[in-house]
Structures are given as C-alpha cells and as structure tokens.
Amino acid sequence: MRFWEFAKRNFKELWRDPVALGFLLGMPLVFMLIFGFAFSEEHMSKSHIGVVDKDKTSTSRAFIKVLNEIEDLEVSSHRDTSKALKELKDGELLCFFLIPKGFGSAVEENRRGGKMKISLKVTYDETKQWLPEQAIAIVEGVALKFMGTENPLNLKRQGIKPEAKPEFLHFLVPGIVIFGLMILIPTLARTIVADKEKGFLPRLFTTPTRSVDFLLGYSLPMILVTVILVIIYLVVAFLMGLKVYGNLALAFIFFFLIGVCCIGFAMTIGAFAKSEAQAEPVCWIFLVPMAMLSGAWFPIENLHPIMMNFAKTFPFYYALEASRRIITTGAEFNMVSTEFLIVLGWAVLSFLMGTIAFRRGIGFD
Amino acid sequence: MSDDFAVQTFELAKEFNGLRAVDGIDLKIREGELFSLLGPNGAGKTTTINMLCCLLKPTKGTARVAGYDVLNEPGKVKGHIGVSPQETVLSERLNSWENLSLFGKIYGMSSKEIRERSEELLERVGLLDRAKDQVRKFSGGMKRRLNLILALIHDPQILFLDEPTLGLDPQSRRAIWEYIESLKGKKTILLTTHYMEEADFLSDMVAIIDSGKIVALGTPNELKKKFADTGVLRVSTKGLRKDILEELKAEYETVNETAEELKIVRDDLDLKEVVDFLYSRNVSVYSAAREEPTLEDVFLRITGKRLRD
Structure with missing residues (x-):
C-alpha cells in the first residue's frame, strides 16, 4: 500500500498549505458570495408586484397610488390577469393583486360605517419562498390603512409554480463549481512539478516505489479534494438560496467526473512541465479559455459558431449544461444521458492521457 | 554478494547530448567500506551515483550493486540501498516522524519498526526533541541531518551519500561527519564530496574523479604518499x-x-x-x-x- 502512504503525504502537504488550500477553496467561494449577494433576489431593494385593476374607480386608482408610494414596492399595473400572470411566470413579479369590481364602492361604504366584505385576490410565486409573503404583508397593511376600517381584508391567495426557469444564482452555481474544480489543474500540476523540481520524486525513484504508486498517490488525494470541494460549494450555494429541482446526486456525478478530467489534465501538464514557473502559466493558458468557453460565466449560445463548436469539444460545456438542467428543471438521467456519456468518456480519456504522460514525462533519463 | 564487492562498476559511462559526463569508470567498493568520490563540481560524481541507484541508465557499461545488475534488476537494487541526495529532499509540511514513516512504509516496514527505528535515528542526530515540528521550520543543518537519516530508516546494506554536507556551516558539517563515521564498517558507503577534508577524514578509499574519469585511486594516505x-x-x-x-x-x-x-x-x-x-x-x-x-x-x-x- 505504498500508494496510500504517498497519497496521505500529498493530502497532508496540501491540507497544511494555507496558500494552496485558500486558493483552491477561496476563489470559487469568493465568486459565489459576490455573485450570490449581488444577484440574489433576497437582496434586491424593491419587491416587484403587479396590480390588475378591474374596478377602475377613483378609489381603486387611489389605492394603487398609495401602493406606489411605498418605498419597498415597485408596482406595475396590468390591464388583465393574463399579462400579469405571464410576468409572474417569467419571474419578473413576486405576486400580483386583482382588485375586483366593486372594490371602490365597498371601501366607500365601509368608510361611512358599513360592513362590506372587501376581497383582494393575490397570485404569487411559490418557488420564491418568503419573498411574496413579505410583499403581501406590506400590501395587506397598506390596504387596511387605506380603507380606514378594522374590517379584515379577505385575501384570496393562489400560489403557482412557474415553469422552472434559471435564475441567475441557479445559472451561476454549476459554473462556479466547475470553475472551482478547474483550479485543481494548477494545484495538482504545481505539486507534481515541485516534487520533480525539488528532487522528491527522484528520491522516491531510488526506492522500490512503482509508477502505479505515484499515479494513485497523486490522484487519490485530489479525488477526495474534488468530493470535499463539491460538497462545500453546494452547501454554500444552498445557503445562498439555491433550490435544486432535480436529483442532486446526478448533478454531483457530473461534477465528480469533471474533477477526474481536471486531475488527468493536471497530471499531463505536471509530467511535462520542467519547473513550477513553467507549469503555472501553462495551466492558466489552458484554464482561463476553458472556463470562459464552458459557459460558466455567460451563456455561450450567442458565440461565433466556430468558438461554440470549439467549446463543445471539451467536457466542461456538457457538464455545465447537464448540471444546470438537473438543478433548474429537474432533468432526469435519460434527459442528460448524452452529456453523461461525453463527460464520462472525457474523464476516462483524460485520466489515461495523464497516466501515460506521467509515466513518460517524469522519467529522468 | 558477488566477488565480495558491494558495488562494482564495469566501464560505466553516461553521455548527455554527446557530452560525456562519466567516461568509462571501473570502481570496486568492498562491503563495509567508506568510499569517497572526490572531485570538483561537474566532475561526474552525482551522475555516477544516479546510475548506481538506478535513476539514470548508463550509456555504456553497467554496474552491480548488492550483487544485482543496475540495468536488469533495478527493483532488487533499490531494495538494498539508501540514498541521501545532494538536495535536501523532504516533505516540508510533514514533521520528522511523518517523513520517516513515509519512507519506512515505502520499504514495507511495520509501524512498530518505524517508530523504534525513527526514535533511534532522531536521537542519534539530535532531532528527537523537534520531531513533531514541521520540517519547514528546521534550519539547514537540521534538514540535512533528517535528509541523511531518511536514507537509513530501512537499515540498508549500501548507502549513497551525495554531498551530504554541501552548504553547511563547520559545526553542522562536523556533526554529520561524526554520524557518518559511526556508520563505518556497518554499512557500505559511497560518498561524493568536493570537500577534501571530508574525504580525508572519513574515507577508507578515495577515488579522485575529474571530467568523468577516475584519475587517482587509493586510501587517503596512499594518495598523499604517492605524491609525497x-x-x-x-x-x-x-x-x-x-x-x-x-x-x-x-x-x-x-x-x-x-x-x-x-x-x-x-x-x-x-x-x-x-x-x-x-x-x-x-x-x-x-x-x-x-x-x-x-x-x-x-x-x-x-x-x-x-x-x-
């Protein structure tokens, strides 16, 4: 079990190196936090609600005016419910209120001491958790004040689940996870080259260690790191508001396979680079275009066809597409099986490539 | 061991891009002998050691180490040797125990054997009290001492020490000399150095190497008398x-x-x-x-x- 001892050594070396560990974990987490906070709807300053005024009286218009004056609300008026519903489904509204016919006369009657029952129908997006509730509570409070009575407002609630549509966080999270895994490439390549350059590998070559021990010794800790990284990124994403509609384990498999691909690429670069100074730029020259073209940061569908085809040569695009569909639309395995086969093929190929390169590249003769 | 020689080379040669670094040397090192290869930088000392410990394949000739041919039986050779390379090669974020344990396990030792042997070696080179510190916190001399005992953890028959005191202050150098001296007779040691006084102090036999060739061979006294x-x-x-x-x-x-x-x-x-x-x-x-x-x-x-x- 020489490989196990070597793997333990490599894991300890990485775990005790705050710079390498910070870089590996920190950069994607920083991206996640920055983008998550910047674009998550929890932190938008105003709640966007819609109003459909079927009453069309001066009282109903006055009510809408009062709502518009509330700082926390952005109110848009709609002629009919179908348009409001479309905006709700498109994710542009948290909820919309239907002001029924007779609203104005009922309010006026109650102001004169009447006991009319006033109804407002609210349709809201269930998937946005507590956000619509917050907006509904504001509207309810305003309505009671507007009516000047203590009569309970009859809110008829109707929750809908809009067709799952990628929100920015959902778009971003798989990209950040895959980008984070890509950072395994410089991390592992640097470790291999440093061991080669500083003489650690040559020293081990004077022992009965076999090449398979080296291969497993370098790859096993990184596979463990891959699993840990994916878990950390997903936990952070959940805390930021990520909601997974599909099978998370399936998404996890895609991330894991991308980790294996990155380990293979790193072994190839690490085997042939002569020095750490050489390995570092080579890794980034490979990594940055791959990250951009993978679709991690922006949709690549509008790219020039040549660039898009180039991007589709590599596994990152497929892993991203598949994991996004699993997370945001609940895609099942049969819907992402093509992507799965492509990414699996790449994982096997890159690991084999890394193995061959490693055996040839770290020879000292 | 064949012919009573722990290490024997036969017209051993190595070329790099047409440049002959080692030029057909014949060495015979007896069991328990401390043999020094003395020469300036670039003379071919390290290349010779690298061929003997199966890191480099000879361009011509071959060598037998512990009775095994370096070309045909590298695995067996590696099982019988301990190598302390010229560079201080340690896992810097591991402590001394962990470094020694890694190498002990590589040689198939049990945890108990490793613990006992490590304690003995660390005590011998004065590192026991710092054994739990990460190696990156060590001074150059301490690293050199640990570098040396890593080659000894599995109690090998033959030791290759490549410039074991390179770059050390006189006090640290003297400490390492004393330790190497204590191994004399118990291990076969091939030591390379460009410190004349090191070869003089430690060696049973000295081969002077220049431009890849052995230009003089004998005990330190024989060599001095020869040129008296x-x-x-x-x-x-x-x-x-x-x-x-x-x-x-x-x-x-x-x-x-x-x-x-x-x-x-x-x-x-x-x-x-x-x-x-x-x-x-x-x-x-x-x-x-x-x-x-x-x-x-x-x-x-x-x-x-x-x-x-």
Whole structure:
C-alpha cells in the first residue's frame, strides 16, 4: 500500500498549505458570495408586484397610488390577469393583486360605517419562498390603512409554480463549481512539478516505489479534494438560496467526473512541465479559455459558431449544461444521458492521457 | 554478494547530448567500506551515483550493486540501498516522524519498526526533541541531518551519500561527519564530496574523479604518499605586485593566492629559490614553510585545478 502512504503525504502537504488550500477553496467561494449577494433576489431593494385593476374607480386608482408610494414596492399595473400572470411566470413579479369590481364602492361604504366584505385576490410565486409573503404583508397593511376600517381584508391567495426557469444564482452555481474544480489543474500540476523540481520524486525513484504508486498517490488525494470541494460549494450555494429541482446526486456525478478530467489534465501538464514557473502559466493558458468557453460565466449560445463548436469539444460545456438542467428543471438521467456519456468518456480519456504522460514525462533519463 | 564487492562498476559511462559526463569508470567498493568520490563540481560524481541507484541508465557499461545488475534488476537494487541526495529532499509540511514513516512504509516496514527505528535515528542526530515540528521550520543543518537519516530508516546494506554536507556551516558539517563515521564498517558507503577534508577524514578509499574519469585511486594516505615528492610551500609576503605574481605563476605551474599568503605546489620545490626570487623583486617575505601535501594538493597536482573551482 505504498500508494496510500504517498497519497496521505500529498493530502497532508496540501491540507497544511494555507496558500494552496485558500486558493483552491477561496476563489470559487469568493465568486459565489459576490455573485450570490449581488444577484440574489433576497437582496434586491424593491419587491416587484403587479396590480390588475378591474374596478377602475377613483378609489381603486387611489389605492394603487398609495401602493406606489411605498418605498419597498415597485408596482406595475396590468390591464388583465393574463399579462400579469405571464410576468409572474417569467419571474419578473413576486405576486400580483386583482382588485375586483366593486372594490371602490365597498371601501366607500365601509368608510361611512358599513360592513362590506372587501376581497383582494393575490397570485404569487411559490418557488420564491418568503419573498411574496413579505410583499403581501406590506400590501395587506397598506390596504387596511387605506380603507380606514378594522374590517379584515379577505385575501384570496393562489400560489403557482412557474415553469422552472434559471435564475441567475441557479445559472451561476454549476459554473462556479466547475470553475472551482478547474483550479485543481494548477494545484495538482504545481505539486507534481515541485516534487520533480525539488528532487522528491527522484528520491522516491531510488526506492522500490512503482509508477502505479505515484499515479494513485497523486490522484487519490485530489479525488477526495474534488468530493470535499463539491460538497462545500453546494452547501454554500444552498445557503445562498439555491433550490435544486432535480436529483442532486446526478448533478454531483457530473461534477465528480469533471474533477477526474481536471486531475488527468493536471497530471499531463505536471509530467511535462520542467519547473513550477513553467507549469503555472501553462495551466492558466489552458484554464482561463476553458472556463470562459464552458459557459460558466455567460451563456455561450450567442458565440461565433466556430468558438461554440470549439467549446463543445471539451467536457466542461456538457457538464455545465447537464448540471444546470438537473438543478433548474429537474432533468432526469435519460434527459442528460448524452452529456453523461461525453463527460464520462472525457474523464476516462483524460485520466489515461495523464497516466501515460506521467509515466513518460517524469522519467529522468 | 558477488566477488565480495558491494558495488562494482564495469566501464560505466553516461553521455548527455554527446557530452560525456562519466567516461568509462571501473570502481570496486568492498562491503563495509567508506568510499569517497572526490572531485570538483561537474566532475561526474552525482551522475555516477544516479546510475548506481538506478535513476539514470548508463550509456555504456553497467554496474552491480548488492550483487544485482543496475540495468536488469533495478527493483532488487533499490531494495538494498539508501540514498541521501545532494538536495535536501523532504516533505516540508510533514514533521520528522511523518517523513520517516513515509519512507519506512515505502520499504514495507511495520509501524512498530518505524517508530523504534525513527526514535533511534532522531536521537542519534539530535532531532528527537523537534520531531513533531514541521520540517519547514528546521534550519539547514537540521534538514540535512533528517535528509541523511531518511536514507537509513530501512537499515540498508549500501548507502549513497551525495554531498551530504554541501552548504553547511563547520559545526553542522562536523556533526554529520561524526554520524557518518559511526556508520563505518556497518554499512557500505559511497560518498561524493568536493570537500577534501571530508574525504580525508572519513574515507577508507578515495577515488579522485575529474571530467568523468577516475584519475587517482587509493586510501587517503596512499594518495598523499604517492605524491609525497610534491613540494608544497606556503609563503607570507608583503608588496607582491600583480606582475610579479604573473611571473611567479609562469615559473611555478601551480600558484594559489589567498588574501595573506601564496601556496606554491611543484615537484622538487626549492624554498631558497622561491625566497630569492621574491627578494630579488623587492617583495618582503615574512615567513616561508614547506608543508605535507593534502588531498587537495594531490588533486591540484593531478588535475591542475582546485577542488572548489
């Protein structure tokens, strides 16, 4: 079990190196936090609600005016419910209120001491958790004040689940996870080259260690790191508001396979680079275009066809597409099986490539 | 072990891009012998060791180590040797126990064996009290000592020590010499060095290597006696101008100048002749004395170069 001892050594070396560990974990987490906070709807300053005024009286218009004056609300008026519903489904509204016919006369009657029952129908997006509730509570409070009575407002609630549509966080999270895994490439390549350059590998070559021990010794800790990284990124994403509609384990498999691909690429670069100074730029020259073209940061569908085809040569695009569909639309395995086969093929190929390169590249003769 | 030799080379040669780094050397190292390869940087010492511990394949010739051929049985050779490379090669974020344990496990030792052996070795080189510290916090001398005992964790028959005291201060160097000396007779040791005094102090046998060839071989005393007719004169002067020094160098083939004195090496050296030469050119001579040749003088005499060149 020489490989196990070597793997333990490599894991300890990485775990005790705050710079390498910070870089590996920190950069994607920083991206996640920055983008998550910047674009998550929890932190938008105003709640966007819609109003459909079927009453069309001066009282109903006055009510809408009062709502518009509330700082926390952005109110848009709609002629009919179908348009409001479309905006709700498109994710542009948290909820919309239907002001029924007779609203104005009922309010006026109650102001004169009447006991009319006033109804407002609210349709809201269930998937946005507590956000619509917050907006509904504001509207309810305003309505009671507007009516000047203590009569309970009859809110008829109707929750809908809009067709799952990628929100920015959902778009971003798989990209950040895959980008984070890509950072395994410089991390592992640097470790291999440093061991080669500083003489650690040559020293081990004077022992009965076999090449398979080296291969497993370098790859096993990184596979463990891959699993840990994916878990950390997903936990952070959940805390930021990520909601997974599909099978998370399936998404996890895609991330894991991308980790294996990155380990293979790193072994190839690490085997042939002569020095750490050489390995570092080579890794980034490979990594940055791959990250951009993978679709991690922006949709690549509008790219020039040549660039898009180039991007589709590599596994990152497929892993991203598949994991996004699993997370945001609940895609099942049969819907992402093509992507799965492509990414699996790449994982096997890159690991084999890394193995061959490693055996040839770290020879000292 | 074949022919009583722990290590034997047969016309061992290595070329790099047409440049012959080791040029057909034949060495015979007996069991329990401390054999030094003495030579300047680039002489071929490390290349020779790298071939013997199966890191490099010879371009020509071969070698037998612990009775096994380095070309055909590298796995068996590796099981019988311990190598302390020229660079201090340690896992810097591991502590001494962990470094020793890694190598012990590689050689198939049990945890108990590793613990006992590590304690013994760490105690012997004075690192036991710092054994739990990460190695990156060690001084250069401490790292060198740990580097050395890593080669000994599995109690190998044959040790290859490549410049074990390179770059160390005299005190640390002396500590390592004492430890290596304590291994004499118990292990077969091939040591490379360009420190003359190291080879002189430690070696049973010395091979002087220059430009990939063995140019002299024998015990330190044999080598010094062999070149006993070599005169070594140490002269302390004042007013030695550059042109006079050049004149002196033309007259005597090897003249070394330090801040305070001249060292002149030549066969049949006549003290009076040198002093007269200097007086005649108005150079004050404070002292002049003949010395016994050292290994350095022997090397200088054979190769015309200084070891530290």
